[in-house]
Amino acid sequence: MRFFVLAAALLLSTSVLAAFVPEAVSMPKPHYPSFLTSVPGHARISLNIHNDGSVSDVKALSATKPEFGEAAVEAATQWRFKPWTVNADQPAVIDAQNEMIFTPEEIKAKSTQLSFMETTYQSCSALNEEVSQFRRNHPSRPLIQMKSFAITRVAVMFPALSGKSDYNEGLDRADALESALPEIVRKCQAHPKSTYAKYLPSNLRRYL
Known part of the structure; x- marks a missing residue:
């Protein structure tokens, strides 16, 4: 195994x-x-x-x-x-x-991809609930530590972590994601019937 x-x-x-x-x-x-x-x-x-x-x-x-x-x-x-x-x-x-x-x-390939897909293509209403719960439970922690955002960070870093792209480029993508989170949350709150992926920066979607 x-x-x-x-x-x-x-x-x-x-x-x-x-x-x-x-x-x-x-x-x-x-x-x-x-x-x-x-x-x-x-x-x-x-x-x-x-x-x-x-x-x-x-x-x-x-x-x-x-x-x-x-x-x-x-x-x-x-x-x-x-x-x-x-x-x-x-x-x-x-x-x-x-x-x-x-x-x-043996479960990595399917489960990792499934986690990325389930996370990024979830509805904004589901994301909004997760954000509210996270802020209640962890008011002092940054949004990037919330489960859905942490999984997305791994997704955009994955090519760098697996040696397929430059590590510093991966860090830049992770930083871009974290900077975009407040705007993503704002848009999802305004459009709960939309999807989380729709509001991710376009240059990051290709890594999901």
């Missing part, structure tokens, strides 16, 4: 670093826990990236199963980045987070 692990884009925790993203040299994927071969899940980790390209303080912030968190931490400890020169815009240490999605390979 084969398995699939998706390492989503690094999320830098310091806003002043928005213009600088460390370039990954090696990002080994975690091993799928052997006794969870039929169980999908995910793990979110935090780590420090140093200007010599090394990482430290890798920790599991959350995981659907402890074993997924352990596997994610073990893999991320081996990650290496391209060294950079320290200056005002490029500090010596960067705090980052990463989410890894574990999916059995």
Whole structure:
């Protein structure tokens, strides 16, 4: 049986670093826990990236199963980045987070595509309900962390994450999506019978 692990884009925790993203040299994927071969899940980790390209303080912030968190931490400890020169815009240490999605390979192709399709082509009325619920439950969190928007972010990043396109281009697409979310929500609220996909930026729809 084969398995699939998706390492989503690094999320830098310091806003002043928005213009600088460390370039990954090696990002080994975690091993799928052997006794969870039929169980999908995910793990979110935090780590420090140093200007010599090394990482430290890798920790599991959350995981659907402890074993997924352990596997994610073990893999991320081996990650290496391209060294950079320290200056005002490029500090010596960067705090980052990463989410890894574990999916059995045999269901990956169908389930991943289905998730993207179900999410982006859902009705605006359904999206409006999800937005309202998300804001009630998580008033301080950004919209990009809402499930439908997080899935869309993975979709537009997927070519970069799978090595089919430039990683920085993938980050640009993810940033464009996040910037467009307030307008998407506004339009969906005004047109509940429409679809979420209709209001996505046209340059992002081709990745869905």
